[in-house]
Amino acid sequence: MDLSVWFALMALFFAGGLTPGPAVMMVMSASLRYGAPTALIPAAGVSAANLVWIALAATGIAAFAAQAPLVLLVLKLAGICFIAWLAWTMATADPHRPRARADQAPAKSNLFGRGVGLQLLNPNALVFFGLLLPSYFDADRPVVPQALLIMATVTVTEMFGLAFYAWLADAMNRKFQSPAFTRWFNRLAALAMLVSALFAAIMTTNT
Template sequence: MDLTVWLALLALFFAGGLTPGPAVMMVMSTSLRYGAGTALVPAVGISTANLVWITLAATGLATFAASAPTVLLALKLAGLVFIAWLAWTMATGDPTQPRASAAQAPPKASLFGRGIGLQLLNPNALVFFGLLLPSYFDADHPVIMQAAIIMVTVTATEMLGLTVYAWAADAMNHRFRNPAFALWFNRAAAAAMLVSAGFAAFLTTAK
């Protein structure tokens, strides 16, 4: 992979990692409820799902899904339903409930699984990995080496962005002692998840 191509890839996913979307909202809500350390568990799940997406992009399956109307529609509907469920649980949470400790958090396997499920069904991921990422592969170079470079790059940028959001949310936890602020934030975060996923689903409409 040429250096210029890698730098372009780095810029794309660095910006993507810092752009609020369903993955960011999941990590932030987990951090606010259980602390930044616990929020990194679903973040690792999200990054693990990215490896699946990169593998699909490298083999051409993600591009096929993005160009097949029936497959694309099924992916979008499944993703929107899953994200809508996550948004509903976030928006309807009790804002007066005090912050729980990390020991009271759901099992790590559950948080990790939610991260994987969210990212595999995330229309944003379909945009990045199905429509944009395949263009960064060079047919004149070994695909496996390029995929390995992309995996390291995407994982590093994703985890950096999610870690920043996790600690930022943890730092502002004192604001959530105000139930009105907590209710407003939860509903705004839920709406942001839905809008982001809906916008991405619109972008992936087959031509």
């Protein structure tokens, strides 16, 4: 991979990591409820799912799925249903700050699993990894080193963006310390999460 291509890739995913989407909304909501350090658990789940997407892109499966109408439809429907469920649980969550629950192992594993599930079924991820990422691979060079470099780049940029939003939400929560603020933020975040997923699904309709 040429250095210019790598810089372009880094810029793409750095901007993507800072653009509010379903993953950002979920991490911010988790930060409001559990605190920024625990909110990095679903962020890690999102990054783990990215590794799967990159592996699929490297083998061409992601691009095939993005171009196969039936496969694309199934992925979009499954993703929208899962994100709608996540949005519902977020919007109806207890608005108080039960930080003590963040120390419970089941809560942490659940948060990680939600991050993985969200990103694997996220139509936004299909756009990035199925339609955009394959063009960054150089067909004349070995795929594995390129995939490893992309994995490292995407993981660092994704975690940076999600960590930024996690601490931003934690700072807002410490400032306001209001269950009403948390309740309305969660509702707006849930709406933004669902709208973002629907937009990405519609965006891929004619691909």
